[in-house]
Amino acid sequence: MTITGTVPTLSQTVEGFSSALTASPEAGTITPKVTTQHQSGTATTVTVQAGPHNFVIDEPETLGGANAGANPVEHLLASLATCQVITYQVWAAKLGITVETLEVDAHGDLDIRGFFGVDDSVPAGFNAINTTVRISGPESAERYAELSAAVEAHCPVGDTLTRGVSINTDVEIQP
Amino acid sequence: MTITGTVPTLSQTVEGFSSALTASPEAGTITPKVTTQHQSGTATTVTVQAGPHNFVIDEPETLGGANAGANPVEHLLASLATCQVITYQVWAAKLGITVETLEVDAHGDLDIRGFFGVDDSVPAGFNAINTTVRISGPESAERYAELSAAVEAHCPVGDTLTRGVSINTDVEIQP
Secondary structure (H helix, E strand, O other), rough: OOOOOOOOOOHHHHHHHHHHHHHOOHEEEOOOOEEEEEEOOOOOEEEEEEEEEEEEEEOOOOHHHOOOOOOOOHHHHHHHHHHHHHHHHHHHHHOOOOOOEEEEEEEEEEHHHHOOOOOOOOOOOOOEEEEEEEEEEOEEEEEEEEHHHHHHHHHHHHHHHOOEEEEEEEEOOOO | OOOOOOOHHHHHHHHHHHHHHOOOHHHEEEEOOEEEEEEOOOOOEEEEEEEEEEEEEOHHHHHOOOOOOOOHHHHHHHHHHHHHHHHHHHHHHHHHOOEEEEEEEEEEEEEEEHOOOOOOOOOOOOEEEEEEHHHHHHEEEEHHHHHHHHHHOHHHHHHHHHHHOOEEEEEEEEE
């Protein structure tokens, strides 16, 4: 990536959005979307298209897949961990806090008896998710605590997961 | 991918897991994990490692990023849509239902005033998520409805999102 003088800094981007959305609140609503397609002839290989980006999600051989990509629950954890990273970056810019290095790991326990229907009293999903944030830079512990609290309050994926959302599914049977 | 006579079918994999997990319920717990790292010198580019797989998550230029990959909320939608695809495949094998083609799209509305802290009464995450499943094959509408109900009950990402989970975050300030 080449940074030139004409590319706004993240602080400028954040300030620009904040001003624009204060003036025009209705401009805040966006509608992210993805399309996915099962790959014929495979057990669990799925291609994903998200705007100009495409990637493959699959299961490992032990679960019957071809291991052509990370699996859906790993992508769920990745969405949370990277959303925390990006929310740290954006709120560090907003609060004037310097961050030098930043890593976030995520893991959670899942009982696959739920997925396979072995015991219907076992939930199919995660019971809890744990993330570990490793951050370095010149600020005080208090400033990084302020930043962490702002991230917890404003991370879109974290908010979605902790609040829970309804999922509406339409099934179309094709001829 | 080459399928040979020694590779079990998805039905055999599902039956094998079901027998093994009925005999040893404690073997059902797995702990998926990912590690992520902010790329120094970028605003929002993050690398992800999930077992042997790595990929990049970023924001588009309009949000201050380098657009080096789909963003976290798109990955959240991708995790849900592909989890539905794979749960369709696994439960079709379990229920003896033939699926010929299968696509799942996902989208949801998000008000970025929450993310940017413009209005703290606005949630940062999705309010609802919509998926559209397009399926084809030789079975009756009733059989595909039976399959869809099984997927709704057993999809790990869907269950996580609709139930909501707690997120425990540890922050380590590095020297």
